[in-house]
Amino acid sequence: MRGYRTCDGVRRRDFLKVGVVGSLGLALPDYLRLTEAAESGGSGNRKRATSAIFIELAGGPSHLDTFDLKPNAPAEFRGSFKPIKTNVPGVEICEHLSKLAQVADKFCILRGVSHTLAAHQFGREYVLTGNRPLPSLEYPGLGSVLIKERPGTRDMPGFVAVPSTSQRPGFLGVRYAPFSTGATPRANAPFNVRGITLAGGLTVAEIERRKKLRTMLDRAFQGYEEEDQLLEGLDSFSERAHAIITSRKAREAFDISKENPAFAKRFGTTGFGLSCLLACRLIEAGTRCVTVSSNGWDTHQGNFKKLKESLLPTFDEGFSALLWGLEARGLLESTAVFVTGEFGRTPKINKRSPDGGRDHYPRCMFMLLAGGAVRGGQVVGESDDKATQPKHEGFSPDDVAATFYHNLGIDHTKEYHTETGRPIMIVRNGEVIRQVFG
């Protein structure tokens, strides 16, 4: 990959350097964005998101110790963390999220989201599909619906999971499945992605040559391709796969070492932070939907220690950098961001470990939304005094999903048909939460 030139004769490495230091140079991000703009034919409604990033906090983060603190609750509920002020008057979050406190104007906190599924798998399915799981039917994840509705650019995979996701294509079928990287990017290490990275000394030129050969030999069905859905489908997917594999844009977007160091620095060196950086680059290059998953939030024991020492600082750094980065690249307006765990955690602290722990608690949880038409810097919804349930009506995962789709201009009441012909609405029981946008 080293040493090949762009059309204007500038070496890629030089090009980057020019971008960073030169006053007129275009950084890779600009270059990628221009390509994207050209491909999508310009932007329409600027306040409507076209892409999405999910942050899946697997295990179920404690709401009481993050975004829904109850400093006035009894000690066995409130825990040891103190709230701090943010850059939005009146909005307070946990003291261990100090970087996010500085960008609180960019995201909206939903409190008092509530459901009843306290098992990881079911909870995840619920929040990531917007439909309460059924044994007889698997609903598609939000990302699968998104790429069905908004197929994305030709030479980038539409749906990428870093490193993997609980979202599945469900009844929409495997063609809407995410492209999983299988690995988390690490600092100063090459990041190989199955199917994208060119392996075994294969060059783009050789792939082109092979493709030419294949085209010449693949003539058995000549003349019938258009009459047969399967043959036509194989041809069109084949073209798209070739475009992605030979696309420099795709390979470079996956290669986070190509990022401007000044920009990358904000994301830190943790796997989560670098995954956020990767998400940002992929969205920039035209991927519709990226999921980043972060594990370890299942804090039955040692809740406070784990949160304070690793979970919160890592999340704080990575997610605040993501919001900052998206905005810096002008992508926040076009990217719907959704942060969620599968449930909240028990308000009352258990004493099974010296530090105390919290258990699964779906009745009350938080979620974060940002980007697109979401009005940042606000808290929507409210939980009761001890954060045991929504104070008023509360929101269901269905409502949040409907809201998320609304942000992307997708009508959540649209119907799909399952393989068995059963009509199913994208979100069957949700209502858009209007306050999020107003």
Place this chain on the structure above:
Amino acid sequence: MRAVALWSVMILAVGPVGAGETVVPPVSQRFADGKTDEVPHFQKHVAPLFGRLGCNGRACHGSFQGRGGFRLTLFGYELDTDYEALLDPESPRIDLKDPAESLILVKPTDEEMHEGGKRYEVGSWEYHVLRKWIEAGAPHEKGKLVTLKQLVVEPPEIRFSAPDETVRLRVIAVWEDGTREEVTPLCRFQSNDDQMADVTAEGIVRCRGTGDTHVVVFYDKAVVPVPVMRPVSRYVGPLYPDVETPTKIDELVVARLKKLGIIPSPVTDDVTFLRRVSLDLTGTLPSPEEIRAFLNDSSPDKRAAKIEELLETPAYAAWWTTRLCDWTGNSEAQLINVVPGKSAAQDWYDWIYRRVERNVPYDEIVEGIVLGTSREEGESYRQYCEKMSQIYGSKSGMSFADRSTLPHFWARRNFRSPDDRVVGFAYSFLGVRIQCAQCHKHPFDQWSKDDFAQFRGFFQSVVYNARGSDPKEYRRLIESLGLDPNTRGGELRRELIKRQRKGEVVPFPEVYVATPKKARQRGKGKRARPGRNRTAKLLGAEVVDLSEYRDPRVVLMDWLRRPDNPYFAKAFVNRVWASYFGRGIVEPPDDLNLANPPSNGPLLDYLAKGFIEHGYDMKWLHRTILLSDTYQRDWRPNETNLHDQRHFSRAIPRRLEAEQVFDAVLAATANTARNRSMKQDLQGRAIAVPGPPRNARRDPLNYSLTVFGRSTRESNCDCDRSSDPNLLQVVYLQNDTAVLTRIRNGGWVAEVAGRPAPSQANAKAKAKAMQAAKRRAQNLQKRLTQVQKQLRAARRSPAKRKQAARLQRQVTEIRKALAKVEKQIRPKQSKTAAKSGLKWSLSRAIEDAYLRTLSRPPSREEAAIATEFIGESKTPAEGIEGLLWALINTKEFIVNH
């Protein structure tokens, strides 16, 4: 006349509505002016009208939340519930005191705001029907249904000859008391294919295109499909050409084609047949040597002989075991801890494999599954545990396949609640999608919520218990292992696995039938359960008193085996047919319902009947289908069958199934020896994988199977498997490291290029051998020089003639040995290969590449293109690699045609 049995216990008289019999005119006439004294009937008129007007649709009041505070049951048929909803004292929809103010009159006429808009006019017959009913006091006797004996549709069949022709359907209900009433305006109509014919709400069918479909009529509990067709071409009747029909299947298929004016494609050539039958029967591509032999075989019955040969291979057993595992739902994810420390999915696979290999009749295999219990007849819990410990212990030589039944089917996580069992069982063995009826009337079939609930009774007494059925013995076993009886969960499991590996007897989970007595005991105290049903009703058949049976599943099994069972044999032959043609005679293959009739009824009947008559012999079924011309037809269409997807007039190209793809790549890239052994040696093959693993894995095998849509085996639905193309598949074949590595290092490219196989041990051994050969060559050379010197000397003296002759012989021998050794040392090149730099000649390599991927020799033009490509490559070996890549990425490779 067409009639449909509403409940199969009831035998319906089928006959035309005789001229002499009076038919009551439809409500639309009787109530047109509202002057009649007749009181409409709730079941016969009012409830169907709600259906016809769309009130109980899913988007309206049929929604489970209702609409505007009013809920009707979805698709109707729960008459009492609907009646109650209408008279709900909280928010009555009917005003008995002031009928005209009833909401069901003012809202749908839009006099008062109605979200659903105007459904009918004030003063229309619909209005009068509803109003007259309310005025009469809204009569309805709860719990009392009138039985619809028969629903007659006229005409029973429609044959169009030109577009836009119309036919008006007339529907007559025959009630139990013998009264006949025209109910056309109260029916719902639906076309199964709008492109061919559409139908209005009034029952007027209009021709749109050619081909055939059904218009389905719904009224009360009845579902009647009316065949509609218009020939595709002018080749009908006497104009239809002579088509040979050597088998009964062909006869039945062509009979249908003849009506439609569709001419079938001819029987395909030998190579195409071989590839197709090999993939379909064994999931495996034919080897190059097999293809050559088949092409050279001139015996007239070689296709039949090939089918017999393939039926005897391990690959046949493996591939059809895989399919049976799909239909029965074998999945590790659903069998967690069912066999601690071992794979229950592997047991399942092995159990079926053993039986397919021995060609055990299908009904016997199913019996072993349906009546599955962990213990053998007469075995105690302890004996069972001892046996299991032996089977899973090392080197016992025993296999789970030796057990007489397969209890794991009942131990699955998604098969433990009676509701899930009803749904799964109906999919697996009946090919019926009954799940709709779990919550509402089945929209396309006769099944009501009540049918579902009553069928559930058969599934309630089977229990899966991780601690077995005998708590005392369980405790004794735990104690004899010296374990703390309070150890639970994962900790206990790990300990038991450890002990079992040491050869100790540990307790095992168990599937068993709870006796009613036990069931009652279990119901005592706090955890009391609702009483078990004492009776249950077979789907579409009789009610059974379960108290007479220790294991109610026996009734189920007997019912499956009854010759008049409308589903069991049909579901299986239809699935097997679908595996061969890419679509079933009923499509989707697991959706046998009244509104979805077979595309060729006589064909399905013939196969199902033959299958039963031949004792459910699966090999009979395979043979019978594969030997037909219908199976062996070419994929190339003619002008009459280009668009035929339903009548089997040609082979429709199908994407290889997920397992076939992986194995085809394996075969195409493996060396000659491995390629040849594919059908015998199942090691590393996808068709030997028992099922999807518990967690998503990213190893090449599982990754490949996932992206190509192997059955997820989650719901027992055939739709768990997908053979649609998608982007990830193509990216995988074009650029996944696993595939690229296999192409380069799979064995074949190395073999062709004459480079040593890429294993390190192998390379070392070769290098060693090479050095030895070189040393030997040097020695021989030395010796040769010596002997030649002696020989020259001997020749100079006539006295040494004898000696010279001996030396001459020596020289010859040494030269021979030397030549042999030098051949070992020299880079391996054949005559033509000397030019190509390959061990094989270029033409042989290219031909072999074609045979192992596309299963046919290359055309002259293709060979020339490949030769040129290889010539332009950096090295010939790289060229060969590129060629193999290109062939694997053609449509011809990934498609079964």
